[in-house]
Amino acid sequence: MAAHVLADAVWPAVPSGALVLVPVGSTEQHGPHLPLDTDTVVARAVVQRTADALPGSWVAPPITYGASGEHAHFPGTVSIGHEALCAVVVELTRSLSLWAGRVVFVNGHGGNTAALDTALGLLRAEGHDIAWTGCGTPGGDAHAGRTETSLMLHLDPERVRLDAAVAGDTRPVADLLPDLVAHGVRAVSPTGVLGDPAGACAEEGRRTMDAMVSAAIRRIGGWTVDDRGRLADPARRPEAVRP
Template identity: 90%
Template sequence: MTAYVLADAVWPAVPSGALVLVPVGSTEQHGPHLPLDTDTVVARAVVQRTAETLPESWVAPPITYGASGEHAHFPGTVSIGHEALRAVVVELTRSFSLWAGRVVFVNGHGGNTTTLDTALGQLRAEGHDIAWTACETPGGDAHAGRTETSLMLHLAPDRVRLDAAVAGDTRPLPDLLPDLMTHGVRALSPTGVLGDPAGASAEEGRRTLDAMVSATARRIGAWTVDGRGRLVDPARRSGMVRR
């Protein structure tokens, strides 16, 4: 099935009421071995592949800057913060609503979560038929470890510097979060890695991407939305709404 790319289109080719998928990424450090746009690359790939499974869906240009304040002490990181990101999401949605149908933001950076929850809660209250979902990997490490390294080895192997890969703080994300939110990444890991890239492979990255795409397509197809505007898997319907 063909995925329609909004940036490549001319306006008469864009139908009213289209389903639009918006990748949401970041420009932030990903250790000494992965590029700054890793989150954007992953979100864009998930959106592209998901759109290929959904009829008449459109791939919007990605949001390439996010809320990355926890990475601010690493050169190269560019963060627009929560308020600016919220404004971007709100204004994009209001603009999409002039011609699109449903809009789904597909998020590749965990630091954007609070912003998306707040913005989409407001937008759904305004009556917009939108939702968001994350590029999640159950059991994956937190940042620039084996999970993201495998994904990038699959998606952009020429941009991965494996000879520079090192392990960082390998504690699970729930254990890291209190210190991460208080002190930032650099206090926990001078290299910026939260996890261990050892053992990463393109094949593991392919399987991980396949799982992300399947989950995203399943959530969009079911359109079960929680109070924060998040799409959830069809089996988890308690407290959710359908529209």
Template identity: 80%
Template sequence: MTGHASRPALADTVWPAVPPGALVLVPVGSTEQHGPHLPLDTDTVVACSVARRVADALPPGPYGRPLVAPPLTYGASGEHADFPGTMSIGHEALHAVVVELARSLSLWAGRVVFVNGHGGNTAALDTALGLLRAEDHDAAWTGCEVPGGDAHAGRTETSVLLHLDPGRVRLDAAVAGDTRPLAVLLPDLMARGVRAVSPTGVLGDPAGASAEEGRRAMASMVSTTVRRITAWTVDDRGRLADPARPPSVSRSQGPNAGHP
């Protein structure tokens, strides 16, 4: 993966070096099909990359530097279940994992932020973080979205992966899928799953994707997440609001504007 992160990963740290009260970022991804050209862990790669770069960009707090926890690599991906390779734990299990992780982290950490790379996780994160905040845990979540991005495995995600890990992108296998807006596709996606709408699993068109476009998209996701954490305005679902955007249009989805 290109780039670097100077902040230590929590998994590489020994316990005496973990600062009590630290801000902890927990990437949340998925293991699901991303068309014939992107790897199954695309959402996890994006969430981890955003979390690492955000930790690098944030200044040390009163309890030391931000830490990036190991990612949650399985999410709620039932809409992709008809594609081999997809592994989903569903909303109920994801909700339980997020709640118990945050309760555990609260024994020594300060704030906890779940950095989400898969839009299908939204419902579980909303209910989990709503419960956690009702229990007075200083926790929240935020999505990795690119305004105007296509829905799934299209130009946006392909560009981001070309920037982050180009050797894992199979451009020779990339094909266009259903390019209609997500709002139009959503009823069918909810009722019948992605395969019924797009046999290739692509919602969008990877054509024109580039590493430079991916670099700009990644920079946008990182700067948005830094703003949200710095402002720390949290709604009743535990979502961090973006102070640069009106709440009515602020969306917490996957690594594009409406990632299913």
């Protein structure tokens, strides 16, 4: 069953009490080979396919700007920061709650995590029936490497510039984190890539997308939410976070 798309609807067709899924992305550099809206494309695809599997659910327009300060030194990046993103999520939820039932934010950018934790903690304290979940995959590389390149080759191959793809810093995120927090991505990777796109392919991207969607469906179905609004996955360990 195809999901209902809020942007395409007329108001009499929108029921009260519906489950609404909101993609949360970013507009930020993704190396010399991937488009600036990569995180938004991935989050929107996860939401669309998850909603297809959940009868009666609705797909909201994506939040296309996020907290991307770590990428600020690359032209093209547009970041609204943690406070502004938090305010957007709070006000969107308060508005949606006037007619919707449960609301789930599906996040495609690791830098948005702090804002989502803060916003949903506040909103759940207000009594809103909401949660959020991410699009990370265990074992995936950090940013604009093989994982995201494969996803984009699956979702939007005409916008991937494989001839421009280069390897970046391939150390684990945990090793990079102090420098990323202190100095941003450009200090550790002049190309903006954290990982290596080599070997990326559409089939790998399809498998990764399937895993993301399956995880989102499990989490929403289980509806176990912590005090930060995060949905737990009963089948997997906590997901990797991508900058």
